[in-house]
Amino acid sequence: xxxxxxxxxxxxxxxxxxxxxxxxxxxxxxxxxxxxxxxxxxxxxxxxxxxxxxxxxxxxxxxxxxxxxxxxxxxxxxxxxxxxxxxxxxxxxxxxxxxxxxxxxxxxxxxxxxxxxxxxxxxxxxxxxxxxxxxxxxxxxxxxxxxxxxxxxxxxxxxxxxxxxxxxxxxxxxxxxxxxxxxxxxxxxxxxxxxxxxxxxxxxxxxxxxxxxxxxxxxxxxxxxxxxxxxxxxxxxxxxxxxxxxxxxxxxxxxxxxxxxxxxxxxxxxxxxxxxxxxxxxxxxxxxxxxxxxxxxxxxxxxxxxxxxxxxxxxxxxxxxxxxxxxxxxxxxxxxxxxxxxxxxxxxxxxxxxxxxxxxxxxxxxxxxxxxxxxxxxxxxxxxxxxxxxxxxxxxxxxxxxxxxxxxxxxxxxxxxxxxxxxxxxxxxxxxxxxxxxxxxxxxxxx
Amino acid sequence: xxxxxxxxxxxxxxxxxxxxxxxxxxxxxxxxxxxxxxxxxxxxxxxxxxxxxxxxxxxxxxxxxxxxxxxxxxxxxxxxxxxxxxxxxxxxxxxxxxxxxxxxxxxxxxxxxxxxxxxxxxxxxxxxxxxxxxxxxxxxxxxxxxxxxxxxxxxxxxxxxxxxxxxxxxxxxxxxxxxxxxxxxxxxxxxxxxxxxxxxxxxxxxxxxxxxxx
Numbered sequence: 043x044x045x046x047x048x049x050x051x052x053x054x055x056x057x058x059x060x061x062x063x064x065x066x067x068x069x070x071x072x073x074x075x076x077x078x079x080x081x082x083x084x085x086x087x088x089x090x091x092x093x094x095x096x097x098x099x100x101x102x103x104x105x106x107x108x109x110x111x112x113x114x115x116x117x118x119x120x121x122x123x124x125x126x127x128x129x130x131x132x133x134x135x136x137x138x139x140x141x142x143x144x145x146x147x148x149x150x151x152x153x154x155x156x157x158x159x160x161x162x163x164x165x166x167x168x169x170x171x172x173x174x175x176x177x178x179x180x181x182x183x184x185x186x187x188x189x190x191x192x193x194x195x196x197x198x199x200x201x202x203x204x205x206x207x208x209x210x211x212x213x214x215x216x217x218x219x220x221x222x223x224x225x226x227x228x229x230x231x232x233x234x235x236x237x238x239x240x241x242x243x244x245x246x247x248x249x250x251x252x253x254x255x256x257x258x259x260x261x262x263x264x265x266x267x268x269x270x271x272x273x274x275x276x277x278x279x280x281x282x283x284x285x286x287x288x289x290x291x292x293x294x295x296x297x298x299x300x301x302x303x304x305x306x307x308x309x310x311x312x313x314x315x316x317x318x319x320x321x322x323x324x325x326x327x328x329x330x331x332x333x334x335x336x337x338x339x340x341x342x343x344x345x346x347x348x349x350x351x352x353x354x355x356x357x358x359x360x361x362x363x364x365x366x367x368x369x370x371x372x373x374x375x376x377x378x379x380x381x382x383x384x385x386x387x388x389x390x391x392x393x394x395x396x397x398x399x400x401x402x403x404x405x406x407x408x409x410x411x412x413x414x415x416x417x418x419x420x421x422x423x424x425x426x427x428x429x430x431x432x433x434x435x436x437x438x439x440x441x442x443x444x445x446x447x448x449x450x451x452x453x454x455x456x457x458x459x460x461x462x463x464x465x466x467x468x469x470x471x472x473x474x475x476x477x478x479x480x481x482x483x484x485x486x487x488x489x
Numbered sequence: 490x491x492x493x494x495x496x497x498x499x500x501x502x503x504x505x506x507x508x509x510x511x512x513x514x515x516x517x518x519x520x521x522x523x524x525x526x527x528x529x530x531x532x533x534x535x536x537x538x539x540x541x542x543x544x545x546x547x548x549x550x551x552x553x554x555x556x557x558x559x560x561x562x563x564x565x566x567x568x569x570x571x572x573x574x575x576x577x578x579x580x581x582x583x584x585x586x587x588x589x590x591x592x593x594x595x596x597x598x599x600x601x602x603x604x605x606x607x608x609x610x611x612x613x614x615x616x617x618x619x620x621x622x623x624x625x626x627x628x629x630x631x632x633x634x635x636x637x638x639x640x641x642x643x644x645x646x647x648x649x650x651x652x653x654x655x656x657x658x659x660x661x662x663x664x665x666x667x668x669x670x671x672x673x674x675x676x677x678x679x680x681x682x683x684x685x686x687x688x689x690x691x692x693x694x695x696x697x698x699x700x701x702x703x
Binding site: 081115143146274279281282284285288289291293295296297298318431438 | 497551553554555557558559560562563564567598642
C-alpha cells in the first residue's frame with residue numbers, strides 16, 4: 043500500500059481506539075492496525091469458546107460448551123472488568139463524540155460492600171446513610187454531617203470548608219474532624235472514593251474529596267448506583283470509537299502483525315512494515331505489547347477470575363448487576379478485592395446465567411487463594427477462568443522517538459485512570475490539552 | 490390517520506467500490522457523484538419512506554471503509570433489521586464476496602434480519618459493457634437463502650427506490666415489532682433502565698428481563 047499518514051496506531055484496545063477516534067475527528071489521517079483478528083486487544087469481550095481457548099489447557103468442544111451454557115454467541119465476557127462512572131470522564135467522552143449512538147447503556151443495579159462477614163448496600167446519600175444498617179445511630183449522624191460538608195463545600199467560600207484545607211489536611215484528619223469510626227472510614231475510602239488500599243489516609247484530602255464527589259454525582263445521575271455498563275459488554279466501547287475514527291477517514295487493518303518498525307537516523311519513528319506494505323507516519327501510538335522493550339513493569343500484578351454462575355450473587359437482592367467491594371482491612375490484606383457481576387440483562391451471557399469477575403492486586407505467591415474470600419460469597423460456581431496479568435507502563439514520554447505508549451489497564455473498578463492516560467497521551471502527541479467539544483450537527487443528516 | 494414511525498437499522502455490505510454509498514446517496518438525495526470519495530463524518534444517514542398507514546425511517550449505516558481490510562466490527566451488524574448485500578454485475582469477484590457476506594449475516598446477525606441482494610452498475614451493461622454475473626445465478630442464491638433480489642443502477646437511479654420499498658414491505662408484513670429508535674437521544678447517553686421500561690428501548694426483551702429473571 044505504501045501510504046503516508048499523520049499517525050499510526052497499533053492495537054485496538056479502548057485507550058488506542060479513543061485516541062484514534064479523537065485524532066481522526068481533529069482531521070489527522072490515522073492508520074489503525076491490530077495484530078489480532080478482532081477489536082479490543084486486552085479490553086475485548088469474548089465468547090465462551092474463546093475463554094476456554096485462552097484459559098484452559100484441555101480443549102473443550104463448542105458442542106460441549108453449548109450443551110452446558112447455551113449458545114456460545116450469546117456470551118460476551120470482558121477480559122478486564124470495569125464499570126463506567128455515570129458522571130465520569132469516559133461518559134463525557136462518549137457523549138461529546140456521539141459514540142453513544144452506537145452503544146446502549148444500562149445502570150448497574152447495586153453497589154455493595156463487605157463488612158464483618160456480611161454484604162451491605164453502599165449508602166450513597168444522606169437518606170440512605172440514615173437508614174443503613176452499616177452504622178450505629180450516632181455514627182449515622184456523624185456520616186450525615188460528613189456528607190453535608192461534601193455537598194455544601196464551595197472552593198471560594200471559606201465558611202463552607204469548616205476549617206479544613208483540602209490541600210493541607212490529610213483524609214485521616216478529615217475523618218477525625220467528623221469523628222468517623224474505622225468501619226465508616228473503610229466504606230467511604232474504599233466503596234465511595236474507590237481507593238484500593240489505605241495509602242490515601244495520609245495524603246492530602248483533595249483527591250479523596252474529588253473521588254467522593256464523583257461517586258455521589260454519578261449516583262445522582264440515574265439513581266440506583268453510580269455505575270453504567272454497555273449492553274453486549276465493554277468490547278463495544280473500542281468498536282464504537284473505532285467506527286468514529288473510520289467515519290472520519292481512519293483506515294483499519296485487523297489481523298495484521300507488524301513485521302518491522304522503521305526508525306530514522308535520529309532514532310525517531312518513521313513507519314511500520316506489514317503484509318500490506320510499508321506505511322509511514324511521524325508518530326506512533328501503541329499498547330505495551332507492540333513495544334515490550336520500551337515498557338517496564340509497574341511492579342503490580344493483577345489476578346482476575348471469571349466465574350460463571352447460575353444464580354444471582356447471594357444477599358444482593360437478586361440484582362442483575364452488582365459491584366461488590368471487599369475492603370482490604372476486612373480480610374487482612376493490603377489491596378481490596380473487587381467483584382463485578384453481570385447477567386443476561388446486559389446481553390453478556392446466555393439466559394439464566396451470571397458472570398462474577400473477581401480481581402485483586404497480588405500480594406502472595408499463592409494468588410488464587412487470595413481470592414477465596416470473594417469465592418465464598420458467590421455460592422456455587424459452574425466454571426472458573428483464572429489469569430494473571432502483569433501491569434506495564436512506558437519507560438519514556440515518547441518525546442525522543444515519537445513512540446507514545448499506553449499503560450496496561452489497572453485493577454480499578456472504573457475507567458478514570460484509563461481516561462487520564464488518554465488525555466495524557468493526547469497532550470504529549472498533539473501538544474495541546476484535550477478539549478471535549480460537541481461534534482457539529484451538520485454531520486448528522488436528518489430530514 | 491395512523492402516523493406510526495418504525496425505525497429500521499439497515500447496514501450496507503459488499504466489496505469496496507461496488508457502489509454501496511452511491512445506492513444510498515441515490516435513495517436519500519436522488520443524486521449521483523461520479524468517482525465518489527468514501528463518505529466522511531456521517532454516523533449514519535436517515536430516510537423516511539411512507540408505507541401507506543405508517544412510515545418507515547431507515548437508519549442507514551455505511552461501512553465507513555472498514556470492509557477494505559476485512560475489519561468490520563461485529564457491532565456494525567449487531568441488531569440490524571435489514572442489510573443490503575451489494576455486488577457489481579460486471580465483477581464476478583464481488584459476487585463471491587457477496588456470498589460470503591450473506592453467510593456471515595446468517596451466522597452473526599439477528600435471526601430475522603431481512604437481506605436484499607443487490608447487483609449494482611446495471612448501467613454499464615446497458616451501455617454495452619459485459620455482464621459477468623448472470624442474473625439467474627444471483628436469483629438462485631437469493632432463492633436458496635431467502636433474500637430479496639434486485640438489479641440496480643445507482644448512476645441512472647434505476648430500481649434503487651424499489652430496493653428500499655421492498656424491504657419496507659417485507660418489514661410491514663411482519664408482526665409489529667418494538668419500534669427501534671437508535672437515532673434518538675443523539676445528545677446524551679441512552680440509558681435502558683429496568684425501573685422505567687422504555688418502549689422505545691432498542692432491545693425490548695432485555696429491558697423487560699431485569700424485572701424478574703432470578
